[in-house]
Amino acid sequence: TQLLEQSPQFLSIQEGENLTVYCNSSSVFSSLQWYRQEPGEGPVLLVTVVTGGEVKKLKRLTFQFGDARKDSSLHITAAQPGDTGLYLCAGDSGYSTLTFGKGTMLLVSP
Amino acid sequence: EADIYQTPRYLVIGTGKKITLECSQTMGHDKMYWYQQDPGMELHLIHYSYGVNSTEKGDLSSESTVSRIRTEHFPLTLESARPSHTSQYLCASRPTGTGNSPLHFGNGTRLTVT
Numbered sequence: 001t002q003l004l005e006q007s008p009q010f011l012s013i014q015e016g017e018n019l020t021v022y023c024n025s026s027s028v029f030s031s032l033q034w035y036r037q038e039p040g041e042g043p044v045l046l047v048t049v050v051t052g053g054e055v056k057k058l059k060r061l062t063f064q065f066g067d068a069r070k071d072s073s074l075h076i077t078a079a080q081p082g083d084t085g086l087y088l089c090a091g092d093s094g095y096s097t098l099t100f101g102k103g104t105m106l107l108v109s110p
Numbered sequence: 111e112a113d114i115y116q117t118p119r120y121l122v123i124g125t126g127k128k129i130t131l132e133c134s135q136t137m138g139h140d141k142m143y144w145y146q147q148d149p150g151m152e153l154h155l156i157h158y159s160y161g162v163n164s165t166e167k168g169d170l171s172s173e174s175t176v177s178r179i180r181t182e183h184f185p186l187t188l189e190s191a192r193p194s195h196t197s198q199y200l201c202a203s204r205p206t207g208t209g210n211s212p213l214h215f216g217n218g219t220r221l222t223v224t
Binding site: 030031033035039040041042044045048050090092096097098100101102103105 | 141143149150151152153155158160166168200202210212213215216217218
């Protein structure tokens with residue numbers, strides 16, 4: 001069974017602070033996806049990283065895929081209240097199902 | 111815009127009732143999934159389908175069943191609802207053969223069993 005360990009589980013910060021969320025596994029994935037979920041809605045894809053060592057930027061969000069394709073990180077610069085939500089990482093090993101981490105609940109206060 | 115639709119959004123029902131949660135997608139995706147999620151918590155895969163007439167059980171032991179008679183429709187049925195079934199149920203789909211394709215989620219059905 002593949003596992004994705006996501007940390008921290010919960011993060012409460014002030015507007016303007018920086019933060020990093022980690023997603024680690026002992027398994028190799030062909031790609032890793034990051035989703036954000038707001039209350040009352042389904043998760044929405046933020047980014048897919050495919051190549052080991054890849055870095056992708058989405059405005060203030062920076063996503064990195066580890067060289068060995070076993071881990072990933074999400075860094076948010078100058079967090080805003082609109083970044084509040086549940087962040088989920090999901091590993092794709094080429095089978096039909098994705099392996100999800102347990103999620104990081106982020107609360108950004110004004 | 112939503113290309114995957116779940117109904118109802120909210121459902122409160124008594125113990126022992128039979129219920130069906132509906133999920134439809136208009137994207138022509140072959141693969142469809144049902145997840146169970148408590149608020150702010152991880153997703154648990156309960157059923158999935160590769161395509162028409164294909165259904166598989168996921169990681170979470172469940173007393174639910176699914177069917178896939180049409181590509182666009184993947185309903186989830188609870189034969190006898192229990193308070194332990196109280197949760198949010200998310201339906202998702204993804205295309206086949208496009209490698210690393212993302213899941214498209216519906217907005218979920220929040221089920222409360224009294």
